[in-house]
Amino acid sequence: MLHNDTIIALATPSGSGAIAVIRLSGKEAISIASSKFKSISGKSLAKQKTHTVHLGHIIDDPRVIDEVLVTVFKNPNSYTGEDVIEISCHGSLYIQQEIIQLFLRNGCRMANAGEFTLRAFLNGKLDLSQAEAVADLIASDSEASHQIAIQQMRGGFSNEIKHLRDELLNFASLIELELDFAEEDVEFANRDEFYKLITRIINVLKRLIDSFAVGNVIKNGIPVAIVGEPNVGKSTLLNALLNEERAIVSEIAGTTRDTIEDEISIGGIGFRFIDTAGIRETEDIVENIGIKKTFEKIEQAQVVIYLFDSTKFKSLSKKFKVELEKIKNKYPQKPLIVLANKIDKIDDSQLAKMQEEIPEIKLLSAKSGFGVEQLTSTLLNLINTGALRNNETIVTNTRHYDALLKAFEEVQKVKYGLDSGLSGDLLAIDIRQALYHFGEITGEITNDDLLGNIFANFCIGK
Template identity: 85%
Template sequence: MNENDTIIALATASGAGAIAVIRLSGNDAITIASKCFKSVSGKVLENQSTHTIHLGHIVDGDRVVDEVLVSVFKNPNSYTGEHVIEISCHGSTYIQQEIIQLFLRQGCRMANAGEFTLRAFLNGKLDLSQAEAVADLIASDNEASHQIAMQQMRGGFSSEIAKLRAELLNFASLIELELDFAEEDVEFADRTQFKELVVRITFVLKRLIDSFAVGNVIKNGIPVAIVGEPNVGKSTLLNALLNEERAIVSDIAGTTRDTIEDEISIGGIGFRFIDTAGIRETSDVVESIGIKKTFEKIEQSQVTVYLFDSEKGISNLNTIQIEIEKIKNKYPQKPLLIIANKVDKLTDNQLAELEQHIEGVILLSAKTGFGVEQLTDLLLELINTGALRNNETIVTNTRHYDALLKAFEEIQKVKYGLETGLSGDLMAIDIRQALYHFGEITGEITNDDLLGNIFANFCIGK
């Protein structure tokens, strides 16, 4: 990759629209743009100040391609740290391609996926974790994932890691200095302060590692499996949650023969509801495959919703309790919500009997919508959103999580070395490894393969 050439790409979504934005970045971006831009006021683009917008026309010789607005950002005060030009043109796909092709002929090169953000990283405008947060922000589809990505892009996670790394690096330097004066038997690093630092680092690392359990499901959507016998209203409940006729509903048992998934946002958090085939004994080969998939989806889900027909269940409470116990015993760590559906058909005495015999049962009518709000409230309570409310750092990136685990392992070795009086040269090895894993997160330690893997997942133009 040539980091000195000028790159160009469509920065807005492809396809026709009201306007489109075409971005150029590189040392010659302003010079190249000046060749094809004629300001209505006669200004020369190269002579204009940074962070200014100019009305004019993109021209190819004597031919006017489009009337545009050109934004000028001069290095180092731009997104990439280079000269950047952004052309706001009309959103015709023809116009977009004409402008891009014109600048390619003037010496630009089509940008690779994520290359603008890669240049921002290489030029010190963002660290690696902030750069990754840009992709997360673009991909965010609910309030919670957006909030986490914004916090990380603003450097919340980076600053926390950088502070720990700086303190550890300071002690590492003192330990290394001791090695240079090994014959004098001197101690430059205060072991008491070092122990306090290790305890503090351990606490922070553990909190960040533990946050991944919440962060990962928030980022990817929390899978909720809706299970139960055939014809108890699972598809009707899914439709009620989604406010649309997403799943086929009929009185025929076994109508749902495959899993149906859809996602909604509840309280700013994405939940992916999975309507599964009804669980029962069947000789139907296709339905059997669907039931097998049901158990696979329970395995993959974070929460299981067990639904039963309250009208039939009131006369068969023992069977319902046995089914509930089976699920609890098979998935003891998985939250289980028990829902009695079709309660609009029961008397008050029957409702009281249900609540008496089945602990924690949620009374609901998917058909009328009664109890649906209570269900969504309970789903939110199952997710630890305290960290979001308190604006704490939440880890959502698998690469960061892996580096944190490795750093934690090395810090535990350092802690053990301090407790057992391990020699400074051996302890220095563990400290260096911990520093290495901290550096992996922010990009102070990196390689071309890692950068290639990260930025390949970006969209073109960002």
């Protein structure tokens, strides 16, 4: 991979707009830009201070392409750590392409996906976990996922890992030193202090590993399946949650033949609601396919909302309880919210009888909106967001999670070795492996294949 040439890319989304930003980075960025930029005041870009903005024209002699603002960032005080030029031009597709093509003909190369951030990593401006957080920040679509990405990009997660790694590395150095004086039978590393450190590292790793269960759903959204018999109001509930007519509603049973999905943010957390086909016995081939998909969506969901028609509870109570038990037994790990819909159509005695038979039931009138706010509160309570409020580190990246699991396994081996009185040379093997997995997270240990896989998922221009 070449990282010493000058690259160029569109930094704003493709398409027409009021303004577009074109970014150059590399040792020749300023000189190449200067050769095609004519300042209104006659200034030379090469002589200007860093973090300054200049008005002028991009010239392809003798043609003027556009009037632009050019921002100068000189190394090392730039995003990539190299000289960087950002050209703010008018957002015409034609103008964007003309400027990019002009610089490609004059010494620039088109940037690969994520290459600006890759250069920031290689030049020590970001560690690898911070670089990955840049992509997460761009992709964030809720308050919670944005907050996690910002914290990680600022180094909250990597600082915690680096601190643990540095402490472990200090003890590892002392144990390695003992190996050089094996014949003298001396101990440079205090085993009691080392044991305390290992115990603390295990506790921190366990907390970070456990946080992935929350972090992963916050980052990707929490799938919630709305299930029940036909015509109980599932589509009406979806429309009430989304506050729009997203699903078709009718009195005809089996109207929803396929799953309908949409996502909303509740309390900063993304929830993806899935309106499924009604579960019932039917000879309709198309409807049967929809019912099959319903059970597939229940498998994929992390929360299940079981909705039933409260006006039919008395006549169908036995059948309803059987269906409810089936779902509980088949998916014991999934939170189940039981909703009695259409409660505006039953009297107080019917309501009391229903609540007596099924104490966990929650009341709803999807048509009027009654109970929808309580439902959203219940959904939020299912998600442990205490870590967000306390600004604790939450792991959202699968690669980090995998490395933490491996580091945890190796540190546990070190603890077992200390408990068993293993010699320093055997302890050193497990310590080296733990240090390796810590280094994988921050990028202190890496390879071109890993970097290629990570940055291939970035957008061009970032």
